[in-house]
Amino acid sequence: MSRRDRPVSPVPEKTPDNGEIITLRELLSAVDTAVVELVEAPAGDDVVLESVALVDGTDLAAEIESQSPLPDLLLHVGVGKAEAVRWFDRVAQRPPGQRPRAVMSKTAVDSRALQAAARRAGVALVAVHPRARWDHVFPLVQRMLDRSRRLQAGLGDQELLATDTDLFGLAQIVAQNSGGMVSIEDAQSRVLAYSSSDESADELRMLSILGREGPRDYLRVLQKWGVFDRLRKSDEVVDVPAHPKLGTKRRLVVSIRETTEGASASRLLGSIWVQQGDAPLTPDAADVLRGASAIAARIISRTLNAPSTEALLIQRLFGARGGGVDVPSVAGALNLPVTGPAAVVGFAPTATDTAAPIGDFAESGSMLRLHASSFSRDSVATVIGDRAYVLLPRYKSASTVAAWTRQLVDQFETKRSIVLRAAIAVPVTDLGHVAAARAEVDRVLDGTAATFPEGRVTTLAESRTAVLLGEILDLVEQHPELHDPRLDALFEYDTTHSSNLSESVESYLAHYGDVRSAAAAVQVHPNTLRYRIRRVEEIVGVDLQDSSDRLLLELQLALRRRRRRSAPVRG
Known part of the structure; x- marks a missing residue:
């Protein structure tokens, strides 16, 4: 079933006012058609999603056997078609309120049996592009649902600005005002957000949205043209021409920089790319990018410097950031x-x-x-x-x-x-x-x-x-008064005479006073080791036949070994 033909609910399950909830339709629109496609929607695409979980084949049986309601959205990772069909048939036997509302799967495309099973279970089925990376899709979905939960709880959105937008909203606004398709990347060229794509999106954009690296030939061309150098060194808008041989279209790109007051240089946080489609970019596209760069810098800086409300709750749950939490409130907020x-x-x-x-x-x-x-x-x-x-x-x-x-x-x-x-x-x-x-x-x-x-x-x-x-x-x-100063004489003796009495006594103690074994470990004759042990007793003033002396000496030597291990290596 194509996205054009998918069923749409005539009345939403909940009225999405003020963006406080997220529907399947809104989620799929944000994730983009390059990554996902709705192939079955028995209840339409206005079902509300509030929770998500990732499950693999070994987790499917446990999910079904659990008496608890399943999450609204499940991501099937490494689950085969036959296994998924059996799972959907078992889901169909659960009460409607204990079924998931949607499932994302890489095996959903062109599988009529799987689509029919989802339809029988009353669960929406979303096909995920085979080349999409789950570690790219899952955090994206989590981030969107996290924002929805914060808004519903009245906690606000850490990423909201005066323009009431986050990086995804910003990408969409830039796309509307520049006439192109936008992607926002971090300093390591990983996609953070993007606008909707259309049929004119080139392969580079598709690969980026799928969480894959762009063609290496194109990256070498960008390096040759000096694009990356210009982004690192300035905040100018760079015009990157089309490359017909590599199949890439014209782009504008600007760096995202954080300028700290009093700092001599700004920090590179990422970049904003606008791909030109079939129509030319707007005349003021460069100005739009410059303004967007400043907004993106504030959003990313705030995200880097202050974790989300959910992240703060989790860290406080673990005793960090002051610790101390209202357990029932945290359990409700995190669904634990x-x-x-x-x-x-x-x-x-x-x-x-x-x-x-x-x-x-x-x-x-x-x-x-x-x-x-x-x-x-x-x-x-x-x-x-x-x-x-x-x-x-x-x-x-x-x-x-x-x-x-x-x-x-x-x-x-x-x-x-x-x-x-x-x-x-x-x-x-x-x-x-x-x-x-x-x-x-x-x-x-x-x-x-x-x-x-x-x-x-x-x-x-x-x-x-x-x-x-x-x-x-x-x-x-931590208590210098607990250090035994008598050992200093032993270490000083070894240094002055280039001897290894300390090594010999450590071997003697490690072998519980067995002279032959200790002597073999340090590769000396047993009589030589006996002589060395007597010298240690004379220099330190201990009796190694006394259990208290042995215990104290072992502790002091263990402390010295640990100091040697942690000491920096000087070259």
Whole structure:
């Protein structure tokens, strides 16, 4: 069924006044025909959408078996046609109020069986372009529904300006006033928003909207023409001519820059592109772009510097930004169950020779949310500092959560070259204990950093020894009066005589006083090690046959080892 022939409800389910709700029609219009197409709509396209979840094949059965109402919109990721047909038939057996209102699927195109199954279930079916990226579509849908929820709750929109618009609204206004098709990109050339497309959209625009990179030949041409250099260095509007050989049409582009008072240079936030269609651009298109650039800079800066209302609620739920939340209000705003059991998982990036820079981890927040939502549609995730946290309500079992976490850690390393450690806190009895669970997770991540790469995924119960020992060492380090000055004489002796008495005594203690094993570890004769241990006792003034002396010496040596590991390498 084409978009021209799709059924339209004669009367909306709710009257969309003041943009406080979003209908399927409005959502599809924003996502664009290049990405989605409505192929079946038994109840029309004015059904209201308020919630969304991403599910894969392993989640379908659990979704159906659950007695709770399903989200209004489900994104079927990696679900085959036959499997989807069976799922729709089971959905049809549920009461109308417990069915989803729409499903997005990449297998919906040219599948009459799937369309018929959706029609029997009374659920709208939306075909997603096979080349569209789910990690591009899902955050876009979430962002639109999040804005709708904020407006309904009377919280306002963090992205609204005096013109009552956000980036998508701005793109549409620029398109109307410039006569072209608009896309707004961030500084890494990722599409943030765009206006509606028509038949004159070229391949470059289609690929950008699908979340794909533009043709490399064209990117090289832009580099050769100096377009990127001009965008980095100035706020002028750049006229990019058509390139018939590559099939690209004329464009105007302007940078989006943030100028901080007193700063010597402005920061590049992104760019606005206008593609010319069949008709020429308006004479004042360049002026329209200049004005839009200033508005976009305010919107993006506000988004970067102040997270959305929902993001703030999530961070406060985890104990950040002052902490302390009204649990029933947060549960209602985020559509979460108040009581557990739940699980909290924390992720920390680990710098290695082969891993991507730790700073890149913050940009992976949306991908982490995508994976978490695939595992549990109720999940919420946030990045706080250099760590990410996921709340998994109604978790199935501790072993299932651990298996999912290990799989995610492996995927980040193999696909994104980001090496992660993870800690799990279970069970979390209710939302009021999420902040305490995050503190427990942080204890584990702090206490197990020294044992990496062992224990990539662990819990407090599994790593209690390492965690408690690390916290004991923290206390000793924070109180200089707890440092044993007698060890200074040992380290000074090693430095002055180029000896390794400290290494020998560490081996002796590590092997529980077994001289032969300790001597083999440091590759000396047992008699040599015995002599060295006597010298250590003389220099430090301890008796290594005394358990108290041994315990104290082990703690002090462990603290020194940790300091050496954390000391910066000087080249």
